[in-house]
Structure formats: structure tokens, C-alpha cells
Amino acid sequence: MRKGIIVALAAALIGSSVWGYQQYQQNMEHNIYLENQFQRMFYDMIVDVENIQVSLAKIMITGTPKQNVILFADIAHLSYDAQEKLSQLPIDHGNVSKTQKFLTQVGDLSMSLARKNLDGKPLEQSEMDTLEQLHNYSNHLSQQLIELQAQIADGGTKIGELARKANRELEEVNEHMLTTSFVNMEEKIREYPELIYDGPFSEHLKRKKPRLQGKQISQNEIERIAEDFVNDGTKYKADVLGDLNDTMMPAYVVSLTPTSGEASHELSMAVTKTGGKVVWMLDSGNIGEPKLTEEQGIQTAQKFLKKQGYQGMIPTYSIKYDGQMVINFAYQQNDIIIYPDLIKVKVALDVGKVVGFEAEGFLSNNYQRNIDPPKITVEEAREKISMTAEVSEPRLAMIPTEGGSEVLCYEFRAKYKQDTFLIYINANNGDEQKILQMIVKDEGVLML
Template sequence: MRRGLMIVLAIALVGSGIWGYQQYQENMEHNIYLENQFQRMFYDMIVDVENIQVSLAKAMVTGTPKQNVMLFTDIMHLSYDAQEKLSQLPIDHSNVSKTQKFLSQVGDLSMSLARKNLDGKPLDQTETDTLEELHNYANYLSQQLIELQGQIANGGTRIGELARKANQQLKETNANMLTTSFVNMEEKMREYPELIYDGPFSEHLKRKKPRLQGKQINQNEIERIAESFVNDGTKYEANVLGDLNDTRMPAYVVSLKPRTGEANHDLTMAITKTGGKVIWMLDAGNIGEAKLSEEQGIQIAQAFLKNKGYQQMIPTYSVQYDGQMVINFAYQQNDIVIYPDLIKVKVGLDEGKIVGFEAEGFLSNNYERNIDPPKITAEEAREKISMAADVSEPRLAIIPTEGGSEILCYEFKAKYKQDTFLIYINADTGDEQKILQMIIKDEGVLML
């Protein structure tokens, strides 16, 4: 009997060891996969920045508007792609805000200049001087990223270590080296020239006073607001990391760490000093394989917004990648879609958790508008669209202009052969105000 018990225990011990080894191997494979993903993303970002610098140099020497249109279009896409890669790296968001802003503005300036060249207008001296400064800063950023990549390769630092907080104590020196390098880049990027141009990210629009109102919030209240906003059943410890004062909406940056010691589940958010509203929130936890549908993801995001007091928000379009889904919501007033009042929600499709949130557009622009009735009918607006297109029933929408104003339009979804477009007809003048191509993929819908 005793011997039989010993055999059973031995078998159980061996089985436990095999199971533990399998778990270890699976964790190792998962970590290697994440590391490879981060390394690829980091490398792709460097390539994008290098190509931005090269294309900016070409734009300063070419004299043909046609060639400039091609160059500026490339720069626009490269800038937005580099910004997206940077936003997905496991790096503290507050450390790279200026660099992200730089990439956004380079991309949007390029769009504006491409449109100018389409009209046959050459660059003036001020625009050429601005391009030269931006080229120099893009070159600096490229060199710093290449140097950082070399430090990672030679020093054995893993980008993925920044996301694995469980090993933070053991890897603190290397992790700080990587983060500090980005902070150093940030200090240099603060010096890049202010851009004044007709585009949605231009500095003269950024200086517009937000409509957000409310009392001033102190740090003690900030920690309570942060924990209340997440409210996902996990007990967090909130810490104020610092202030964001050089922004349209001054804010506190707050870190939330689980009290239970859960790994890979730290959150960071920015909360306005006026009114105590969450501008953005990012969950650094790992996202597993998608198990939920697109419809379920939208329902989860809608329920979250309603729970946070954001009523009358309707989903407009979405995109899916790496087990997560980003949904754009616009405010709706009297059945009119208000596109400037925008909120983005990111849902993990593995467990249905809210892993990202951004409401700067809504907090900056939302108010109850006095909307005059349209001066033309929907039928009159329809006549402005090619009869060759298959057009759906329109809806009224307010869209932002690149100069910062708002226009009431009829929004038509039009299909022509294999392509789908959103066409906006000015509801007062009947002019075609804007046209967007909808790129419909398995991952979601993109607008170009």
C-alpha cells in the first residue's frame, strides 16, 4: 500500500514537472513572439523616419508641382505610419508626446502642401525654410533612433522588458537606459519650428481655447478619479507621475498599478486639471487572440461610454489589429452626426476589456449647437453626385474644416464598381465639401 502510494506520488510529481516545463516553454515562446513584434515595429519606425528625411530633402530641390505632390503624399503616409508604430511601443506615453506631435504635424503639413501643389502653386520661401528645419529634425530623430537600436543590440536590452513589469527590478538599469534615450530625444524635439498652415493639426488651431469647464482638481482627487474611471474589479494603487502644462488642456499624468502584483497590467492616463476629465487612458497589458466579434466589441465600447456619462455617441468606423479593436464614436444631436466631438475606444477582443480611450476631440469641442435647417434638400444634394454611383440615403452631419470652422453637410455613402466613398455636400451651398474613400478590410474600415 505504501509503495503504491509512493508510485502514485512519483507519477504525479513527474506529470507536474512536465506540465510546468510546458508552461515555461509556452511563456518563453510568447515572450519571444512579443519581443520580435516590438523589434520589428521599432525597426519599421526607423525606416519610416529615414524615408521622411530623404523625401523632405527631395522636396526642397524639386521644382515641379507634380513631383512634389508625390513626395508630400509619401511623407504624409510615412509620418502617420511612424506615429502609429511609436504609439504601440511599450514606452511611457508622456515621454514621447512631443515626438508624436512632430510626426503628426509633418504628415499633416505634407497633406496641405500636396493640395497646394495640385493647384499648380509652387512652394514659397517660408514653406521651403520650414521644410529645411523639419528635414534637420527628422535627420536628428533618425540618427537617435539608429543609435538607440545599436544600444539595444549591443547592450542586450530588450524592448519587451519595458512591458513586463514583473521583471522591472532586475532589469531597471537597462529599462531606464531605453526610456531615458527617448526622453533625451523629446528634449531636442521640443525645439522644432511652430507650423502655421491650413490643416487639422496646425498650431493656430491648437491654440483655440477648449470648451471644457469645471473646477480645478487637486492631486488627491486625481487619484480617486483615476481609480473610479477604470473600475474593472482590480484594486489599483494610483500615483501622479507629473504634469502636462504645455498643452491645450493642462493635465496630470497618472500611473495605476494593481495591488495584487498582476504582471503586464499597468495603466497610464491623463486627467484634466479643469473638471477632472480623462483625456486618454492606455492599458499596457498583453492582448491575446481575438475571441469576440466586431459587433460584440462595439457593444462593449458603447456600454463603457454610457457608464462614463457619454450619452448620444454613435460608432462611425473601426479598425482591428493584434487582437484589439479601435472604434471611433461621434456625438449625435437631433439625429445629426457631430464629427468634431470624437471619442476613440480600444477594446481587447480576447477578454472584452477596455484597453484604450481618447476623448480630446469631445472634451475640446462638445456643446449643444444651434443648428440652422439646411437650405437645400437631400434630393438637390444628390444631384451633385455622379449618376454612375450607387448612392444610399443621406444623413445630416457636421464636419470640421481644415480652417477650424464647422459645416452642416449631407453625408452620402456612394459605391462605384468595387470602391466605396463618403461624400459630403454642403447643406447650404450644394458644394462638394469633402470626399473620403472607405477602405473596407477584414480588420475594419479606414478612411482616406
């Protein structure tokens, strides 16, 4: 009996050892796989940066806009791919901000200049000078990355281990980590030139100031403004929760709590410190089964906007879900739709109450514009659209560009087979400025 127990224990011990060894082997194989993946990402990122440098050099010597478009498209692809690889490395990405900024902006700038070449416009000397500086920067960056790769290899550092160690003894292993090497590398990198172009990551957008004006508002006034804005028959107690200073429009965050026990919901909103305008408002109350039609929801939102002093706002597109409806309103000036001046209103379709509001676009951009008449006719604009599309009568619209400027366009609604599109033809030069597909669903309209 005792011998049998010993044999059983020995068998169990052997089985446990075998299982443990198998687990160890699996972990080793997994770690090797992860390490190979990280090394491949790092290597591919270096190759991308080197190819960015090569393509930028080619632009320096080519004189044909057609070839430039191809090269700019390659640079944009390489930039976004390198940024993706960088984002997957186990490093503190706050310490590689210069590298991330470069990859983002060089790709965005390339797409902007590609569009310019497609329009038949040659590059200006200032743009060529910027590209030359970016070429020099990318050359320096690629050399630094190659040197960093060599340091990692010589030091026997495994990138995969950094991912695991970074989750625990960060301070102890910091001097050996890839993050530290990146920080040292970035300290050696010169600042590349400020990029001003027609794109969403252009430097000038960071300096763009909202057009909102007015006196500075005290906290006591903020509470009164918040209560007056809601004014739905419920008595609220307003409390200022804090500040939003790191935004285009510094604001106070306000909480509104019903003073009676009948209502359990709360409202929150942001009120600008300049001018005392509500940037956004959200009602957290429950919404019941919808009883109002979409038309009634739009009418509710229109009445609310007029009550708040927003005149000349027309509904554009909407979406309906979960018993509520969100309507986009754009400002209209002399029968021209001004899309940058946008306000969104959310209406609960059970009782017809406004439960959401967002006016950052309007407050940032609205002013009385001096709009010159179109330089091309409706007929000339219509000729830019495919003959296979069924086109409705256009309307004039001011639309924003990616770089934060505005352009006057003819807005055509075009239908091809079962699909509907909005086509914007530049009213000054006839270029196709933008095209959006309208996805019409039961709950509303989506724009892609």
C-alpha cells in the same frame, strides 16, 4: 629566407598603402558627392523662394480667379518643396523656425485661397493686403538667402563638412557653421503678418481654447478619479507621475498599479486639471486570442461610455487587429452626427475589457450646437454626385474643416465599381466639401 620575408613585408606594405589610398579616394568622392547634393539643395531652395515671390507678385496684378488657382497651386508646391530642401540641410532646425513657419503657412494659405477661388469667391481686400506683405517678406527672404550663399562661397565653407563637424566639436566650429549664418539671417527678418485662414496651420488654431469647463482638481482627487474610471474589479494604487502643461488641456499623468500580485499589467492615463476628465487611458496588459465578435466588442464599448456618462454616442467606423478592436464614436445631436466630438475606445476581444480610451476631440469640442436647417434639399445635394456612382440614402453630419470650423453636410455613401466613398455635400450651398475613400478590410474600415 630573410630576403623572402623582407619582400613579403614590402609587398604587404605596398598593398596596404594602395588599399588606404583607394579608401581615401572613395571617401573624397563620397564627400564631394555629399557636398554637391547639399549645395544643390541650398540652391534649389533659393530658386523656390524666388519663384514664390514671383507668383505672389503675379497674383497682385491678375484679376481672374481661374489664374489665381493656378498661381496658388504653384506657390503651394514651391513652398512644400523649399521646406523639404531646408529640412535636409545639416543645420539646427530649431534656429530656422521663422523660415520654416513661413514656408509652411504660405503653402497652406495658398491652398486655402485656391479652394476659395474654385468656389467662385473673389479674394477680399484684407487677403490681398496679406498677400502683398507675404510677397515683401519672400522678397526679403530670397535676398537674405542669396547673400548667405555668397558668404558661404567667399568663406570657403563646405556644407557637407558642417554635417560631420556638427556631430562632434560643435562649439569650436559654431562660428563658421551654416546654422549660425541662418540665425543671423533670421534676426534680420521682420515678422510677417499673422495668418488667419481655413487651414490646419492657421494662427487662430493655436489660440483655440477647449470647451471643457469645471473646477480645478487637486492631486488627491486625480487619484480617486483615475481609480473610479477604471473600476474593473482590480484594486489599484494610483500615483501622479507628472504634469502635461504644454497642451490644449493641461493634465496630470497618472499610473495605476495593481496592489495584488495576480495582475502584472499597469495602466496609465491623463486626467485634466480642469474638470477632472480622463483624456486618454492605456492598459498595458497582454491580450489573448479573440473570443468576442465585433458586435460584442461594440456593445462593450457602448456600455463603457454610458457608464462614464457619455450619452448620445454612436459607433461610426472601427478597425480590428491583434485581438483588439478600436471603435470611433461620434456624438449625435437631433439625428445629426457631430464628427468633431469624437471618442475612441479600444476593446480587448479575449475577455471584453476596455483597454484604451481617447476623448480629446470630445472634451475639446463638445457643446449643444444651434444648428440651422439645411438650405438645400436631399435631391439637390444628390445632383452634385456623379450619375455613375451608386448612392445610398444620406444622413446629416457636422464635419470639421481644416481651419477648425464646422460645416453641416449631407453624408452620402457612394459606390463605384469595387470602391466605396463617403461624399460630403455642403447642406447650405451644395458644394462638395470633402470626399473620403473607405478601405474595407477584414480587420475594419480605414478612411483615406
